[in-house]
Amino acid sequence: MGSRHAALKQRTTLTLPVDTLQQAKKIAHSRRVHLSTVISEVVSTGLRLEAAKERRKEILENYRKAFSRYTEEEIALLDGVILEPVSPRKRA
Numbered sequence: 001m002g003s004r005h006a007a008l009k010q011r012t013t014l015t016l017p018v019d020t021l022q023q024a025k026k027i028a029h030s031r032r033v034h035l036s037t038v039i040s041e042v043v044s045t046g047l048r049l050e051a052a053k054e055r056r057k058e059i060l061e062n063y064r065k066a067f068s069r070y071t072e073e074e075i076a077l078l079d080g081v082i083l084e085p086v087s088p089r090k091r092a
């Protein structure tokens with residue numbers, strides 16, 4: 001029987017730009033790992049970044065919905081922004 005990790009992998013064919021493939025090969029060579037390891041890590045990192053980007057969009061949209069009923073002035077007050085002019089302080 002194969003290892004548990006082998007069952008979680010699938011072979012595929014990718015078409016990559018030549019310069020991208022050369023960079024990946026250099027990284028694999030310098031780290032003494034297989035090219036597929038480098039490609040897998042890069043894709044996984046990109047997917048995590050994309051998921052985080054989507055999550056940030058969701059959070060921003062939820063924030064906008066939650067505060068849409070407030071005026072700009074009310075939001076500024078909620079954020080702790082002082083809207084009134086402050087007179088300059090005298091130095092001691």
